[in-house]
Amino acid sequence: MAILSAYRTTVGKKIVMAVTGLIWVGYVVLHMFGNLKFFNGAGDGLGTINAWAHFLRVFGQEVVGYAGVLWLARVVLLVALVLHVATAIQLKRLNGASRPVAYQRRGYLQTDLPARSMWWGGVFILMFVVYHVLHMTAGTVHPAFVEGDVFHNLTVGLGEPLAGAFYLTAMVALGLHLYHGTWSVFQTLGVDVFDRSSAIRRAGQALALVIAGGFMLVPLSILLGFMR
Amino acid sequence: MNLTLKVWRQEGPQAPGRFETYAARDIEADMSFLEMLDIVNEGIILAGGDPIAFDHDCREGICGMCGLVIDGLAHGPRQCTTCQLYMRNFRDGDTITVEPWRVRAFPVVKDLVVDRGALDRIIAAGGYVSAGTGSAPDANGTLIPKPDADAAFDAAVCIGCGACAAACPNGSAMLFTAAKVSHLSHLPQGQPERYARVVRMVERMDEEGFGGCTNHGECAGVCPAKIDMGVIARLNRDLLVATLKGGG
Numbered sequence: 155m156a157i158l159s160a161y162r163t164t165v166g167k168k169i170v171m172a173v174t175g176l177i178w179v180g181y182v183v184l185h186m187f188g189n190l191k192f193f194n195g196a197g198d199g200l201g202t203i204n205a206w207a208h209f210l211r212v213f214g215q216e217v218v219g220y221a222g223v224l225w226l227a228r229v230v231l232l233v234a235l236v237l238h239v240a241t242a243i244q245l246k247r248l249n250g251a252s253r254p255v256a257y258q259r260r261g262y263l264q265t266d267l268p269a270r271s272m273w274w275g276g277v278f279i280l281m282f283v284v285y286h287v288l289h290m291t292a293g294t295v296h297p298a299f300v301e302g303d304v305f306h307n308l309t310v311g312l313g314e315p316l317a318g319a320f321y322l323t324a325m326v327a328l329g330l331h332l333y334h335g336t337w338s339v340f341q342t343l344g345v346d347v348f349d350r351s352s353a354i355r356r357a358g359q360a361l362a363l364v365i366a367g368g369f370m371l372v373p374l375s376i377l378l379g380f381m382r
Numbered sequence: 383m384n385l386t387l388k389v390w391r392q393e394g395p396q397a398p399g400r401f402e403t404y405a406a407r408d409i410e411a412d413m414s415f416l417e418m419l420d421i422v423n424e425g426i427i428l429a430g431g432d433p434i435a436f437d438h439d440c441r442e443g444i445c446g447m448c449g450l451v452i453d454g455l456a457h458g459p460r461q462c463t464t465c466q467l468y469m470r471n472f473r474d475g476d477t478i479t480v481e482p483w484r485v486r487a488f489p490v491v492k493d494l495v496v497d498r499g500a501l502d503r504i505i506a507a508g509g510y511v512s513a514g515t516g517s518a519p520d521a522n523g524t525l526i527p528k529p530d531a532d533a534a535f536d537a538a539v540c541i542g543c544g545a546c547a548a549a550c551p552n553g554s555a556m557l558f559t560a561a562k563v564s565h566l567s568h569l570p571q572g573q574p575e576r577y578a579r580v581v582r583m584v585e586r587m588d589e590e591g592f593g594g595c596t597n598h599g600e601c602a603g604v605c606p607a608k609i610d611m612g613v614i615a616r617l618n619r620d621l622l623v624a625t626l627k628g629g630g
């Protein structure tokens with residue numbers, strides 16, 4: 155109940171954004187490292203991405219059944235995403251209403267592109283997430299989807315220049331989002347060691363670059379013809 | 383030096399406003415921005431017009447009354463109060479745009495004067511200590527560790543000018559509210575009401591129609607008292623703890 159009442163405030167909403175954002179940061183880190191197994195090649199031998207995908211489904215199956223852990227993660231991620239986007243929309247409305255008359259001239263001293271692109275970048279990432287699930291998980295918008303053959307789905311799916319370019323753009327958006335978002339979590343949750351060059355801030359920015367860069371290796375290597 | 387001013391003129395709270403252009407002639411580099419406006423106003427009065435209304439009081443950077451958005455920056459380019467901004471920061475021939483704080487919670491009273499009562503109401507919601515503290519106690523009667531005293535003081539230097547909200551892309555008054563929360567939350571006298579205070583002040587801040595913080599940092603960038611965004615993290619943490627304690 156107390157949690158619900160705090161949610162009424164702008165600060166409470168930001169706390170929800172921070173916690174749900176952090177859940178997704180954790181997820182994208184794991185996802186990105188999983189993706190790098192793509193470079194171990196086709197087939198389902200040790201260390202391949204197909205073996206990894208299989209492992210994710212059998213992991214814990216004695217307890218929760220086949221793909222049980224996977225579904226659990228999906229539910230947590232979906233709930234987190236819905237909360238994250240819902241609070242983003244609410245805060246966006248409040249923030250937009252707070253200055254009915256715009257400045258004629260507007261200067262900035264501190265803010266940067268990542269901070270200012272949080273909303274539109276976020277909207278773009280949401281569109282990407284929907285497309286990505288239909289493309290690589292459900293396979294409905296994939297030209298030749300083969301259940302379980304992740305390597306094949308990647309090389310064929312991302313070999314299409316338009317799809318590949320969309321993935322790359324989305325990863326730029328994700329990198330920007332996390333460049334501001336990762337350290338923002340610590341500020342929102344009240345770790346008050348903040349200044350513009352603090353270690354937490356630098357680490358968050360580095361993580362954003364590693365995540366975006368790591369993800370981009372896969373579509374880049376396919377589009378440039380290194381992996382087929 | 384000679385300058386062109388584009389100034390927001392608005393007869394009253396309900397009147398539609400517009401920009402008017404004025405020539406500021408023979409301005410000396412050592413004049414303050416407000417002295418420059420005084421000279422322009424003398425000219426307007428001599429010509430039979432209505433002088434430009436703007437807020438000011440101490441003119442020495444301590445009261446927090448003055449506040450203009452100059453060329454898109456709250457208090458202008460120097461991160462000091464408007465009264466401490468000198469004309470030497472501008473060049474002969476410049477065109478300068480002067481606007482009031484633009485925040486829904488700060489309605490325009492006239493021209494460049496806005497009503498910052500919202501900030502007073504945030505303080506009234508909890509930015510004080512209600513325990514009777516008697517007359518001035520002996521020095522060091524209450525021991526306060528030096529780092530806490532410093533942190534409290536760094537927050538207490540807020541002069542309440544409202545530049546933070548004026549500069550914030552979201553029109554948020556978080557730096558102001560957080561400065562007061564952080565000030566009292568670092569001191570022993572502030573402890574009994576610490577968590578109830580933060581909830582009441584944040585709720586009041588929201589009710590006044592300010593936006594929320596998204597960590598742009600523009601507030602700290604323009605703050606003439608150099609208040610750090612660390613105070614906002616402090617507020618966030620106190621609100622989080624208040625929530626977990628069920629004080630929300």
Ligand code: HEM
Pocket residue numbers: 168171172173174175176178179182238239242269272273275276277279280281328331332334335336338339340342343595596597
């Ligand atoms: C992979 C998906 C995503 C991840 C990993 C992610 C992560 C984050 C993180 C860590 C934050 C910082 C929270 C804080 O300020 O304390 C954040 C803020 C934010 N996110 Fe996301 N997010 C994602 C998707 C989205 C989507 C789909 C939207 C949709 C509109 C969105 C909109 C926002 C906005 C508006 C903010 C607040 C901006 C600010 O504080 O400046 N995000 N996100």
Ligand code: FES
Pocket residue numbers: 437438439440441442443444445446447448463464465466
């Ligand atoms: S007039 Fe007092 S601070 Fe500027």
